[in-house]
Amino acid sequence: MRQYLKRHWKSCLLICLLLFGGCSWGALEYTHNPRFCLSCHVMEPYYTAWETSSHNMVGCVDCHYPPGLRYELEGKLDAINQVVAYWTGRYDTKFYAEIEDVSCMRGGCHDSRLLDGPLTYKRGIKFDHAGHYGEPMRGIRLRCTSCHSQIVQGNHMAVTDFTCFLCHFRGRVTETILQPQGFCLNCHDYPHGQISASGIAYDHKEYVERGVLCQRCHLDVVRGDGEVEDRACLQCHSDPEQLSHIDKVEAVHLNHVTNHKVECFNCHANIIHAVPTEHQPLAVSCATCHSSTHLGPQQLYAGTGGRGVEDLPSPMFEAEVDCVGCHLDATSHGDEFIMKGNTMKPTVQGCVDCHGELGRDIYNLWTETLAFEMDRTVEAVGAVRSRLERREPQSVPFAAVSPLEDAEFNLNFVRYGRGVHNFNYALKLLKQARRDAEAAAAALAGQG
Numbered sequence: 001m002r003q004y005l006k007r008h009w010k011s012c013l014l015i016c017l018l019l020f021g022g023c024s025w026g027a028l029e030y031t032h033n034p035r036f037c038l039s040c041h042v043m044e045p046y047y048t049a050w051e052t053s054s055h056n057m058v059g060c061v062d063c064h065y066p067p068g069l070r071y072e073l074e075g076k077l078d079a080i081n082q083v084v085a086y087w088t089g090r091y092d093t094k095f096y097a098e099i100e101d102v103s104c105m106r107g108g109c110h111d112s113r114l115l116d117g118p119l120t121y122k123r124g125i126k127f128d129h130a131g132h133y134g135e136p137m138r139g140i141r142l143r144c145t146s147c148h149s150q151i152v153q154g155n156h157m158a159v160t161d162f163t164c165f166l167c168h169f170r171g172r173v174t175e176t177i178l179q180p181q182g183f184c185l186n187c188h189d190y191p192h193g194q195i196s197a198s199g200i201a202y203d204h205k206e207y208v209e210r211g212v213l214c215q216r217c218h219l220d221v222v223r224g225d226g227e228v229e230d231r232a233c234l235q236c237h238s239d240p241e242q243l244s245h246i247d248k249v250e251a252v253h254l255n256h257v258t259n260h261k262v263e264c265f266n267c268h269a270n271i272i273h274a275v276p277t278e279h280q281p282l283a284v285s286c287a288t289c290h291s292s293t294h295l296g297p298q299q300l301y302a303g304t305g306g307r308g309v310e311d312l313p314s315p316m317f318e319a320e321v322d323c324v325g326c327h328l329d330a331t332s333h334g335d336e337f338i339m340k341g342n343t344m345k346p347t348v349q350g351c352v353d354c355h356g357e358l359g360r361d362i363y364n365l366w367t368e369t370l371a372f373e374m375d376r377t378v379e380a381v382g383a384v385r386s387r388l389e390r391r392e393p394q395s396v397p398f399a400a401v402s403p404l405e406d407a408e409f410n411l412n413f414v415r416y417g418r419g420v421h422n423f424n425y426a427l428k429l430l431k432q433a434r435r436d437a438e439a440a441a442a443a444l445a446g447q448g
Contacts, residue, residue, distance in 0.1 A: 034060050036079060040086040046156075053156035058109075063099055067106045098261045104144045121159070125188045137167055140253045145261045163264050165271040170226040173215070176287060184214045219288070224271040232267045300417030303425045307406040308432045314422040326350035346420075363420075370419040370426060374411075377430045380437045381407045387444055400443035407436035 034050060037043045037060060050056060055063070065075035104110045118128045132142060149160045168187070173179060184190075190204040207217075215221075233243050245252060256262040299305035303313035316325070327344040351359030384404055388396055410433040419426030 040082070042086070049156040055156055062106075063103050064097055066100045066102045099145050101144050110144075123188065126186070139250060140167075141258045143258065143261065146257055146264070149261075149263050160263065160265070161273075162271065165222075165273045166226045166264050166268055169222050169271055169273065170268075173222045174225075176291065178213050178215045181208060181211065181214060190214075218275065221275055222271065222273050224269060226268045226271045228267050229269070235266065296413060296417030297421050300413065300419070300425065301421040303422055306413060306425070306429045306432070307409050308436065309410070309425070309428045312422070312425040312428065314425065317422070325354070366420055366423045370414075370423070373427060373430045374414065374419070377411050377414075377433050377437075380434045381411055384437045384440045384444070387441070391444070397443050397446075399446075400440040403436040403443070404440035407433040407440065410436070 034047060037047050050060070061072060061075040061079070065071040105113075114130045114133060116129065118126055121127045132147070133144070135141075145157075147159055147163050148157045149163070172183075185208075190208050192205065194201040194203050196202075228246070230243075230246065233246060237243055256267070257264070301314050301317050303317065304311045324344065326346045328350050329345040329347045330342060348360055348363045351363045353359075355362065381404070384400075385408070388400060388404060410429040414426045414429050417426075419430075
């Protein structure tokens, strides 16, 4: 046998090389088979999701690596390395994969997707790839996996509705921002036919034809704001330099969405778009109907917002005395019906508690003085307004209109801001209002 090997060593070497090459090539070819992924049990959920999806006739390497021999070989070698890492215990438990758009758009796959035109998504939603891919959406260029992200096991490459909701609703639909009908109907049609609710029949067609905004009834179909919390970045980053870029919105989206596949839900809080199926007390916000009702008192207390007068914060504001420092009367409704609610009303006792009986005297002085100054200012401003309204509009000089508007603004500022919130600032505002009224009167007199 030894003599035989000596005489035929070249042939034996060639056979060994052929066997080694054949086994190696077979191993490499096997890596192209999706069942190779099951070599690692941690991949079983992903394999199952692929096996039950519409892509179950496409090999993993075909999607996870761009087309071309170089990338195919790279994928095969990576697969073998991953098996080695798995069996040696050096694998990363946080799986992450990026699929390039060219993999989706390769010939025979979705290369004609952008030419297919509009299609119907689930629940009758109208969608067109051509309107979402290629051109920036809200300043962000999406990639295929921006919407087709596998976060639903059992549906490989499922469309993530959250991405749609975030792009369409963030900052656009709130309890105080109402959109026209077309905003809703661009994506889905209104329900046809009669709908019964509590025994009453409704037909959406009637309301659509009248131009009634959808949010007049369906204000709570969009819930959540999609905000980004600072801690979201900490899931991946710890470098302070990187964290300082959170406010550079365009650069952050370019790097995370366009250049890499980072799902929107990794950074943004959830947004839900659905008609509630359970009847519960409406989680409405008072701001829907009542907005800035305390703006006057707040700004007067802070000593800002007046016209022609320097800022002058109240001493109590600078001492950080909160509203409940003076608004102590929680029994203002007495024995009235509980559903009427309750309002903490101001009381002079707040002054007495902090300043003793001197506080009561100060409060009385302030209220009497402000009432006197308000009457003087109302009379002065009202007299000029009456003179102006008796003139023909075309004969009223701008030199009279502008100061009169400033005078009325400061007068109303003190009136609705409750001058007692900042006594000294309120007096300056009223004094400036009278000066502006005099200037307006002078301008009217100067024109004859």
